[in-house]
Amino acid sequence: xxxxxxxxxxxxxxxxxxxxxxxxxxxxxxxxxxxxxxxxxxxxxxxxxxxxxxxxxxxxxxxxxxxxxxxxxxxxxxxxxxxxxxxxxxxxxxxxxxxxxxxxxxxxxxxxxxxxxxxxxxxxxxxxxxxxxxxxxxxxxxxxxxxxxxxxxxxxxxxxxxxxxxxxxxxxxxxxxxxxxxxxxxxxxxxxxxxxxxxxxxxxxxxxxxxxxxxxxxxxxxxxxxxxxxxxxxxxxxxxxxxxxxxxxxxxxxxxxxxxxxxxxxxxxxxxxxxxxxxxxxxxxxxxxxxxxxxxxxxxxxxxxxxxxxxxxxxxxxxxxxxxxxxxxxxxxxxxxxxxxxxxxxxxxxxxxxxxxxxxxxxxxxxxxxxxxxxxxxxxxxxxxxxxxxxxxxxxxxxxxxxxxxxxxxxxxxxxxxxxxxxxxxxxxxxxxxxxxxxxxxxxxxxxxxxxxxxxxxxxxxxxxxxxxxxxxxxxxxx
Amino acid sequence: xxxxxxxxxxxxxxxxxxxxxxxxxxxxxxxxxxxxxxxxxxxxxxxxxxxxxxxxxxxxxxxxxxxxxxxxxxxxxxxxxxxxxxxxxxxxxxxxxxxxxxxxxxxxxxxxxxxxxxxxxxxxxxxxxxxxxxxxxxxxxxxxxxxxxxxxxxxxxxxxxxxxxxxxxxxxxxxxxxxxxxxxxxxxxxxxxxxxxxxxxxxxxxxxxxxxxxxxxxxxxxxxxxxxxxxxxxxxxxxxxxxxxxxxxxxxxxxxxxxxxxxxxxxxxxxxxxxxxxxxxxxxxxxxxxxxxxxxxxxxxxxxxxxxxxxxxxxxxxxxxxxxxxxxxxxxxxxxxxxxxxxxxxxxxxxxxxxxxxxxxxxxxxx
Numbered sequence: 004x005x006x007x008x009x010x011x012x013x014x015x016x017x018x019x020x021x022x023x024x025x026x027x028x029x030x031x032x033x034x035x036x037x038x039x040x041x042x043x044x045x046x047x048x049x050x051x052x053x054x055x056x057x058x059x060x061x062x063x064x065x066x067x068x069x070x071x072x073x074x075x076x077x078x079x080x081x082x083x084x085x086x087x088x089x090x091x092x093x094x095x096x097x098x099x100x101x102x103x104x105x106x107x108x109x110x111x112x113x114x115x116x117x118x119x120x121x122x123x124x125x126x127x128x129x130x131x132x133x134x135x136x137x138x139x140x141x142x143x144x145x146x147x148x149x150x151x152x153x154x155x156x157x158x159x160x161x162x163x164x165x166x167x168x169x170x171x172x173x174x175x176x177x178x179x180x181x182x183x184x185x186x187x188x189x190x191x192x193x194x195x196x197x198x199x200x201x202x203x204x205x206x207x208x209x210x211x212x213x214x215x216x217x218x219x220x221x222x223x224x225x226x227x228x229x230x231x232x233x234x235x236x237x238x239x240x241x242x243x244x245x246x247x248x249x250x251x252x253x254x255x256x257x258x259x260x261x262x263x264x265x266x267x268x269x270x271x272x273x274x275x276x277x278x279x280x281x282x283x284x285x286x287x288x289x290x291x292x293x294x295x296x297x298x299x300x301x302x303x304x305x306x307x308x309x310x311x312x313x314x315x316x317x318x319x320x321x322x323x324x325x326x327x328x329x330x331x332x333x334x335x336x337x338x339x340x341x342x343x344x345x346x347x348x349x350x351x352x353x354x355x356x357x358x359x360x361x362x363x364x365x366x367x368x369x370x371x372x373x374x375x376x377x378x379x380x381x382x383x384x385x386x387x388x389x390x391x392x393x394x395x396x397x398x399x400x401x402x403x404x405x406x407x408x409x410x411x412x413x414x415x416x417x418x419x420x421x422x423x424x425x426x427x428x429x430x431x432x433x434x435x436x437x438x439x440x441x442x443x444x445x446x447x448x449x450x451x452x453x454x455x456x457x458x459x460x461x462x463x464x465x466x467x468x469x470x471x472x473x474x475x476x477x478x479x480x481x482x
Numbered sequence: 483x484x485x486x487x488x489x490x491x492x493x494x495x496x497x498x499x500x501x502x503x504x505x506x507x508x509x510x511x512x513x514x515x516x517x518x519x520x521x522x523x524x525x526x527x528x529x530x531x532x533x534x535x536x537x538x539x540x541x542x543x544x545x546x547x548x549x550x551x552x553x554x555x556x557x558x559x560x561x562x563x564x565x566x567x568x569x570x571x572x573x574x575x576x577x578x579x580x581x582x583x584x585x586x587x588x589x590x591x592x593x594x595x596x597x598x599x600x601x602x603x604x605x606x607x608x609x610x611x612x613x614x615x616x617x618x619x620x621x622x623x624x625x626x627x628x629x630x631x632x633x634x635x636x637x638x639x640x641x642x643x644x645x646x647x648x649x650x651x652x653x654x655x656x657x658x659x660x661x662x663x664x665x666x667x668x669x670x671x672x673x674x675x676x677x678x679x680x681x682x683x684x685x686x687x688x689x690x691x692x693x694x695x696x697x698x699x700x701x702x703x704x705x706x707x708x709x710x711x712x713x714x715x716x717x718x719x720x721x722x723x724x725x726x727x728x729x730x731x732x733x734x735x736x737x738x739x740x741x742x743x744x745x746x747x748x749x750x751x752x753x754x755x756x757x758x759x760x761x762x763x764x765x766x767x768x769x770x771x772x773x774x775x776x777x778x779x780x781x782x783x784x785x786x787x788x789x790x791x792x793x794x795x796x797x798x799x800x801x802x803x804x805x806x807x808x809x810x811x812x813x814x815x816x817x818x819x820x821x822x823x824x825x826x827x828x829x830x831x832x833x834x835x836x837x838x839x840x841x842x843x844x845x846x847x848x849x
Contacts, residue, residue, distance in 0.1 A: 016576060082597060085553065090586075119821050145834075149827060
């Protein structure tokens, strides 16, 4: 139904990011946006709770704090938060138009519903911001409640779509939108993010409290102990993380639990940062009733930013080799298209030529560059971030041919090579030419025996991604 | 609906209708923002060189409400951004990719523009710092207008690129831009002048409702200024549309093909001209005239949005980017349910604030 197997791959023009990996663009913006959005969502609930404390006489300082924190919330979330949210959409188009196209096609009514929540958020937020100081208490509380629920609603809806990318669940078989939305990682992901919202709100409020000159030290201390309650749910984080891990596909779990050291390192950063903040919240703030000054709050917020970034990196990385599991590989080619491209080639129907054709001394190098642009450039650069020069530089030419032909066997988180044998040889020659410093002359490599050998490796590797290919291979061996 | 739309199936028409409806909403806020930044910039520069000049209540209202208007414009823009991806996915994505950094620049540019808007309206420095008054505020106001104009230009160019699938390969290969095409600039001029009557209608309603503590004297002064702004915009819009029709046969064909939509747009212009001419004569922001001006502006936006789509459908018809509905997907009932709840809740919020306003408790001083 929504699988874009009818689309030709490389239907869209591809831009060159130079030494910057495309994933860094979406990742960098994504981390920033998620951090701000989660701060705003938690901030809404914190304000609502403080308002309730103020109105019931439990916390006389609440009102003054709310006005200051809400101003920060509006300035950050309504401007930078909202625009980085739109930016995520536009950047997704730049990085992988096919992926965002599939997401939009599959979940457009969920996105449209989220849009309603955005309206509620700005209507309640602005009404409170402009008129809150002169509205009756009941209305103030209601506005903050609407703002909080609307903010949480936007998290609820987008969480279903993002978690679907990793674990589409029963959607694969029935394409039912709710089967995809309430997928296996939906709840652990939602609970985890909700806890993070509370933590970020508390840290943000602690920074504001310390920055406000009108509170005495005793007042600041009391307020900080109040808001630290929002950090206590971190106690549940290890359990929720375990739940999330258990719900992940086994191969993805394998990458992050030691299979890929980079991924494991990011897991450690995320877990370590969270443990540090959680430990401080429970032991120092809750049990020992210590005071959190502005510097400590800022440092903890910076650690939280790092942990959030690492968490988002894990979420993105754990999907490899897919951008939507089982449906679309990271390079925007569907599993069904791989077999076809092995036969017809990935460059034959590409409507967009190279912009610098004259720079390549041979037609084979031009083809190699096109293969690189079509299949590799979404995650790799030649000599910048995640550079092919560095990753493949130590291999012999024959090793390169075999390892790329059997790519999903070489690295389990890589998709199968989606081109024919001639294109693979062109890619190898292009990479060697780049590695040699782009000399003005380069010999074409058209040895039929080499092509035949590559074809054999391609056939042996098959067109299935690693786990399925390994299972098929094991079944074949057992026969 | 005639020619261009007749070839589309019901499902595509449904999504297209949603696109048009949400686009109209977005355009209202967007045009308020576009014209508002121009009004504020002109007022700030005038005040810079004539410090003793009478206060400009229209600019004050715009200055006060621009951050809110741009937030609303961005939020309202999300739905048409969603529906355009559903109906014109390939064309929209390709245009995004071809424009690349010029298109992506709208994000930092808009962030800078909005923070500049907050700086322009910053109140606590009003009397405290002379330098702020003389340099920072006018500079920020002009910067805001220029930045918002850049966003408008990027949207116009993106739209025109999306209409030209035959040029995509060449544009990509040679890194061509459409900025040399007069179409871009004439369309931008159309948007700019068309934004003036929309802004005038919204600002007039705000003044009637007492925004920025406006009194009767303010309203009388503002009525003339707003009528002049609106009439200049309406006349300018007709001139710009005629100019665009002269250089763009596709626009002419779409306008003629969609006679009903064109008629609605022209009727809207006529209504608005009548209403603003009456305001100019009477020097009163009369409720009836403002209703007519508002309805006229909405009719013009709706009519022109339909013509715009007819032009796009004609340009993409027969190509692989022809409009089509997305695959069926669940969740429509949920969307309708939440849309109804959302409308009710927003109405409640407006009522609560209006009640407080009616009690005379509120005179806004921030936002």
